[in-house]
Amino acid sequence: MARIRKAAAIGGGVIGAGWVARLLLNGIDVSIFDPDPEAERKVSEVMKNARRAYKAMLPDGLPREGKLAFAGSIAEAVAGADFIQESVPERLDLKHKVLAEIDAHAAADAIIGSSTSGILPSEMQTAMNHPERLVVGHPFNPVYLLPLVEIVGGQQTSGEAVERARALYASIGMKPVVIRKEIEAFVGDRLLEALWREALWLIKDDITTVEELDDIMRYSFGIRWAQMGLFQVYRIAGGEAGMRHFMAQFGPCLSWPWTKLMDVPELTDELVDKIASQSDAQAHGLSIRELERIRDDNLVAIMEALSRQNRGKGWGAGALHKDYTRRLSKLAQKPTISKAAEKAKAAKARRKKG
Amino acid sequence: MARIRKAAAIGGGVIGAGWVARLLLNGIDVSIFDPDPEAERKVSEVMKNARRAYKAMLPDGLPREGKLAFAGSIAEAVAGADFIQESVPERLDLKHKVLAEIDAHAAADAIIGSSTSGILPSEMQTAMNHPERLVVGHPFNPVYLLPLVEIVGGQQTSGEAVERARALYASIGMKPVVIRKEIEAFVGDRLLEALWREALWLIKDDITTVEELDDIMRYSFGIRWAQMGLFQVYRIAGGEAGMRHFMAQFGPCLSWPWTKLMDVPELTDELVDKIASQSDAQAHGLSIRELERIRDDNLVAIMEALSRQNRGKGWGAGALHKDYTRRLSKLAQKPTISKAAEKAKAAKARRKKG
Numbered sequence: 001m002a003r004i005r006k007a008a009a010i011g012g013g014v015i016g017a018g019w020v021a022r023l024l025l026n027g028i029d030v031s032i033f034d035p036d037p038e039a040e041r042k043v044s045e046v047m048k049n050a051r052r053a054y055k056a057m058l059p060d061g062l063p064r065e066g067k068l069a070f071a072g073s074i075a076e077a078v079a080g081a082d083f084i085q086e087s088v089p090e091r092l093d094l095k096h097k098v099l100a101e102i103d104a105h106a107a108a109d110a111i112i113g114s115s116t117s118g119i120l121p122s123e124m125q126t127a128m129n130h131p132e133r134l135v136v137g138h139p140f141n142p143v144y145l146l147p148l149v150e151i152v153g154g155q156q157t158s159g160e161a162v163e164r165a166r167a168l169y170a171s172i173g174m175k176p177v178v179i180r181k182e183i184e185a186f187v188g189d190r191l192l193e194a195l196w197r198e199a200l201w202l203i204k205d206d207i208t209t210v211e212e213l214d215d216i217m218r219y220s221f222g223i224r225w226a227q228m229g230l231f232q233v234y235r236i237a238g239g240e241a242g243m244r245h246f247m248a249q250f251g252p253c254l255s256w257p258w259t260k261l262m263d264v265p266e267l268t269d270e271l272v273d274k275i276a277s278q279s280d281a282q283a284h285g286l287s288i289r290e291l292e293r294i295r296d297d298n299l300v301a302i303m304e305a306l307s308r309q310n311r312g313k314g315w316g317a318g319a320l321h322k323d324y325t326r327r328l329s330k331l332a333q334k335p336t337i338s339k340a341a342e343k344a345k346a347a348k349a350r351r352k353k354g
Numbered sequence: 355m356a357r358i359r360k361a362a363a364i365g366g367g368v369i370g371a372g373w374v375a376r377l378l379l380n381g382i383d384v385s386i387f388d389p390d391p392e393a394e395r396k397v398s399e400v401m402k403n404a405r406r407a408y409k410a411m412l413p414d415g416l417p418r419e420g421k422l423a424f425a426g427s428i429a430e431a432v433a434g435a436d437f438i439q440e441s442v443p444e445r446l447d448l449k450h451k452v453l454a455e456i457d458a459h460a461a462a463d464a465i466i467g468s469s470t471s472g473i474l475p476s477e478m479q480t481a482m483n484h485p486e487r488l489v490v491g492h493p494f495n496p497v498y499l500l501p502l503v504e505i506v507g508g509q510q511t512s513g514e515a516v517e518r519a520r521a522l523y524a525s526i527g528m529k530p531v532v533i534r535k536e537i538e539a540f541v542g543d544r545l546l547e548a549l550w551r552e553a554l555w556l557i558k559d560d561i562t563t564v565e566e567l568d569d570i571m572r573y574s575f576g577i578r579w580a581q582m583g584l585f586q587v588y589r590i591a592g593g594e595a596g597m598r599h600f601m602a603q604f605g606p607c608l609s610w611p612w613t614k615l616m617d618v619p620e621l622t623d624e625l626v627d628k629i630a631s632q633s634d635a636q637a638h639g640l641s642i643r644e645l646e647r648i649r650d651d652n653l654v655a656i657m658e659a660l661s662r663q664n665r666g667k668g669w670g671a672g673a674l675h676k677d678y679t680r681r682l683s684k685l686a687q688k689p690t691i692s693k694a695a696e697k698a699k700a701a702k703a704r705r706k707k708g
Contacts, residue, residue: 014591140574141591148574175573181561187570194552195545199584202544207535214583216541218670219529220494220502222583225576227652228645229568230553235633236645237368237495243633247626272601279589279597291582291590297663298581298670305659309651316572316652 002167004028007066008081008106010074010098012039014046015115016087018143021050024066025144026172027331031069033077040070045289050144053296054328057304057321063331074098075105082107083168085137087115095119096127103128111165113137118185121154131156135165138186139174142292145299147175147320150186173324175317200265203275210275211282226302227309227316356521358382361420362435362460364428364452366393368400369469370441372497375404378420379498380526381685385423387431394424399643404498407650408682411658411675417685428452429459436461437522439491441469449473450481457482465519467491472539475508485510489519492540493528496646499653501529501674504540527678529671554619557629564629565636580656581663581670 007023009016012034020043023030032043047068054062071077078084084106088098095116102112112134114124125131136152149169153162166176179186185193202208208216224233231243238246265271283291306318307325314322361377363370366388374397377384386397401422408416425431432438438460442452449470456466466488468478479485490506503523507516520530533540539547556562562570578587585597592600619625637645660672661679668676 140578146574146577148570150570175569177562177566177570177573179561179566181559183559183561187556187562187567188574190552190556191549191567191571192575194548196584198544198548202541205535205537207533207537208531208541210583210585212531212533213541213545214586215529215670216502216504216531217545217579217583218581219531219674220500220542221546222576222579222581223500223653223656223671224494224649225571226580226656227572227576228649229564229571229576230550231564231629231633232568232636232645233649235637236642236649238642242642243630244626247621247629267601272598275585275601276597279585282586283589288590288592288596291586294664294669295578295582295587295590298660299577301659301663302577302580302656305655306652309655310648315648316569317577320573 002164002171004083004168004171006031006081006083008032008071008078008084008102009087010034010077010084010102011087011089011115012036012043013087013089014141015139015143016085017043017046018050018139018141019085019087019115020068021047021144022172022174024068025050025054025062026066026328027063028066028172029069030066031071031077031079031081033071033074043068046144049142049289049292049296052293053142053145053300056297056300057325058328058332060329061332063328063334074101078102078106078110080107082110083113084110085113085115090116090119092119092123095124099124099134100127103130109133111135111161111168113165113169115139117189120182120184121152121157122182123154125154125156128156132158133161135161136186137165137169137176138188140188142296142299145296145303147173147317147324148188149174149176150179150188151176152179152182152186154182173320173327175320197265200267200271200275203278204265204271209282210278214282227306227318356518356525358437358522358525360385360435360437362386362425362431362438362456363441364388364431364438364456365441365443365469366390366397367441367443368495369493369497370439371397371400372404372493372495373439373441373469374422375401375498376526376528378422379404379408379416380420380682381417382420382526383423384420385425385431385433385435387425387428397422400498403643403646403650404496406647407496407499407654410651410654411679412682412686414683415686417682417688428455432456432460432464434461436464437467438464439467439469444470444473446473446477449478453478453488454481457484463487465489465515465522467519467523469493471543474536474538475506475511476536477508479508479510482510486512487515489515490540491519491523491530492542494542496650496653499650499657501527501671501678502542503528503530504533504542505530506533506536506540508536527674527681529674551619554621554625554629557632558619558625563636564632568636581660581672 007028007030009020009030009032012032020030088094108130114136117138121136125134138150140146140148151165169176234246235243303317303321307314307322309315361382361384363374363386366386374384442448462484468490471492475490479488492504494500494502505519523530588600589597657671657675661668661676663669
């Protein structure tokens with residue numbers, strides 16, 4: 001099975017630190033570069049949450065954690081790494097600069113994944129000497145818990161790199177989905193963006209508050225989508241007549257004059273203020289760290305609940321979770337001494353006996 | 355506490371039958387009218403699933419089920435009902451006809467809820483003599499499990515009716531959210547519609563298959579939205595800097611040229627065929643009934659998992675689930691004999707003893 005031996009993380013924000021946490025908790029050493037003087041503290045905060053979540057997932061013990069090293073440069077961070085994940089801010093010029101530097105110093109066969117949530121890999125790989133090993137590996141927050149990673153190759157990406165990336169992401173418990181055509185924002189963020197834009201209108205026009213809108217989601221289709229996606233859910237909603245019936249019934253709505261759906265709301269200061277203050281009210285005094293812990297507990301509980309469904313085989317993210325935690329448990333039980341040391345020990349025992 | 359004494363259901367499709375199931379399992383008698391000769395069989399199929407799900411929720415026993423009567427007319431169905439739920443197909447002319455008939459025969463103070471997922475209550479209540487008691491009560495499938503109901507009043511709806519509707523829906527374990535302004539498709543379906551339209555483009559353009567798209571949802575933001583909605587999730591994603599930071603970072607994407615988002619895809623036969631056949635493949639041989647049972651098991655398991663979170667107080671739909679199942683358990687333990695009969699029994703026992 002594919003295995004990451006040593007990883008590098010370039011960028012340690014919410015997403016970068018999430019990658020670091022997933023890798024370390026899989027027992028993989030990580031070298032990180034982030035020029036932010038606060039990076040070490042921020043990464044350690046995310047690690048604290050991640051360790052807590054994995055302890056809940058693995059009550060019998062965690063694998064030995066990988067070692068984390070803070071590098072002074074990109075060159076230093078990528079030295080010796082066979083897997084490099086870039087998670088710097090979403091500016092093409094910055095991506096070019098950072099990827100060129102990674103490219104110059106990384107082993108020629110290292111896989112380079114970019115966490116970009118929207119930029120085309122073809123546009124990012126133009127400044128690289130070995131563009132064939134760059135893929136987009138777009139994760140979802142919190143990266144240490146949510147399994148999805150969208151893999152997108154650019155025009156110069158090799159099919160082999162896509163396959164290796166898929167295997168490497170799967171080896172750390174993720175669900176890789178390869179997107180077959182390169183489009184801005186890929187698939188997940190296209191869907192999120194459509195919903196987000198509509199949500200902004202609903203807040204702007206005072207139809208709901210952010211708390212009411214969130215409740216509308218999490219007491220209805222949110223629960224559905226934790227286990228089946230849009231199409232499977234609608235297949236069932238069609239009842240005995242199935243998908244065709246559903247399409248016939250619901251399809252015509254598409255051209256109804258819900259014009260707001262089609263415009264882009266302007267993010268005025270007024271709208272940002274409204275959302276920020278309604279969001280403060282919705283938090284009911286809980287800090288971001290407290291909300292994070294509640295979220296993580298909930299996510300683990302949902303995946304565990306799904307891991308016991310489908311006659312014990314697990315369903316969706318639950319089936320993956322079952323497999324992932326089983327593998328991590330095995331890794332945790334693995335003796336830390338090497339095979340050679342084990343042999344020597346056995347030989348010594350034989351001598352004593354004899 | 356508000357209580358439905360006798361309910362009527364007009365329409366027994368997937369949604370109507372879901373209402374019937376929720377009401378009966380709450381111990382409420384229901385009279386249903388549906389001209390479909392297959393209605394009785396269809397409703398009993400839904401009841402079978404619902405009973406199964408409630409048994410999983412309430413291992414110590416269910417409340418005594420309400421009685422179901424199939425009425426020969428709307429007039430017969432609504433006689434004596436204090437709560438009437440209309441779930442007929444989404445055509446305004448049909449809604450007018452059915453609501454006029456309900457209105458003519460129902461008690462003047464009965465609450466009338468419409469399951470419409472998009473038509474304005476103001477447009478529906480024009481043909482009624484007592485329009486003040488009509489509200490939209492828009493549920494989500496499966497109605498017997500998903501708690502959300504969007505309540506929307508029309509121009510002629512009284513504030514008192516909205517409040518009574520809220521209390522009655524809450525009394526059968528639901529999460530009522532009152533939408534403060536009347537707009538087509540309300541809130542939930544606005545959000546669903548935005549995402550659905552974008553999904554159709556992604557399938558039409560062969561970016562993904564329906565199975566890949568569903569996986570992208572259920573291994574990422576689907577799990578998140580089962581417990582926190584869009585805004586709370588993004589508040590956390592902003593990290594320590596919170597909501598403002600998130601808006602500043604993600605906001606500009608809104609005006610990027612993702613033009614496809616803004617057009618309506620045409621539902622050609624070709625697109626319908628593609629989706630229907632990809633959906634067949636995705637079902638992996640499972641029938642609609644089998645998929646329904648898997649879905650229901652998953653939904654119950656997720657709500658149960660969430661009911662144990664937040665230091666045992668439950669979180670979101672889980673907190674509601676905890677309260678709902680507790681109330682149903684109490685109802686199940688209620689002796690079915692009357693207080694008078696109980697007294698007489700006790701007196702008899704005393705006589706025997708003495």
